[in-house]
């Protein structure tokens with residue numbers, strides 16, 4: 001239920017309490033019960049409002065519980081978060097935005113996420129946006145960013161997976177989905193997230209008052225940020241990031257370097273769930289595996305080859321998680337730590353990553369053949385990292 005509706009309802013119920021006469025036949029006892037019920041609703045409404053405000057005051061902390069926040073906002077975590085962050089950065093004033101159009105745009109983005117997806121839903125988008133905000137606040141970055149950088153970073157985070165179908169690119173290609181042919185089997189999902197975002201921006205009229213050239217730049221840069229989240233391009237970005245760090249040549253006064261760091265920040269935000277505290281991280285790990293396994297079930301049903309990590313009989317949650325941490329999360333967050341150094345947040349994230357990986361490994365059952373392969377991948381990633389540490 002939206003805030004406005006709850007507000008109207010509450011007003012109506014308050015009126016009921018004051019003016020409704022005791023109906024004939026209604027006993028004093030049932031009236032008391034009715035009053036108690038209404039008051040408990042009021043108490044609930046009041047408490048959840050206070051909690052929501054309290055949570056928003058802590059939106060920049062790493063242990064922010066996005067699942068709780070989503071419940072407290074009645075499923076409106078993404079819209080509520082984006083409105084709050086746009087206020088914090090004064091972006092409405094800076095870009096002379098129309099609040100109704102802005103709210104309309106955020107509403108469209110949130111609605112276009114599929115709530116039935118266990119992982120790729122609006123809560124994931126809100127989680128990535130909250131992480132992005134934490135990264136934008138990093139001392140290394142915060143003072144160098146322009147309002148346009150922040151605007152782009154937050155919108156890209158909020159919209160980066162919009163209209164995600166809950167299956168991956170190989171699935172779309174092998175089922176000859178029209179999106180796969182539209183985007184020629186390359187960054188199919190990311191291209192769709194970007195083009196959908198541009199479509200919603202145009203439909204909302206949010207940027208209609210800006211010169212066409214600025215709108216064009218905004219749309220292009222949103223594309224470059226969202227396309228960077230394609231996990232197939234992980235190595236390409238990681239290598240470039242390492243090269244910059246080794247050469248110490250990142251200059252944040254240079255707009256193209258800031259853009260590159262925004263891409264990396266968004267990539268980090270997108271895969272940061274194993275860096276959260278165990279309780280939050282576990283929920284994300286289970287959700288993403290549930291989505292993989294659902295895809296595997298579909299593939300079996302249609303006699304298609306089951307994709308890697310998608311067979312629930314073979315690919316256990318702990319095996320997928322420990323493999324993902326070793327091969328994707330650790331290499332990226334180690335570089336991010338070097339870039340942000342000294343950063344308490346990066347240190348906290350690496351600590352969680354370490355503990356969560358150890359936790360998942362403890363949960364591994366005696367290994368199956370497939371797990372043996374996933375684990376071998378994790379071990380070879382670890383060995384590769386060891387070699388790199390020895391080199392540097």
Ligand SMILES: Nc1ncnc2c1ncn2[C@@H]1O[C@@H]2COP(=O)(O)O[C@H]2[C@H]1O
Pocket residue numbers: 161229231270271273274284285288320321324
């Ligand atoms: N905890 C995780 N375990 C396994 N895969 C993950 C995890 N978190 C993110 N991913 C994958 O990384 C991808 C990053 O981009 P997406 O959010 O589109 O989809 C994500 C998942 O496919």
Ligand SMILES: [Zn+2]
Pocket residue numbers: 124128160161270
């Ligand atoms: Zn994502």
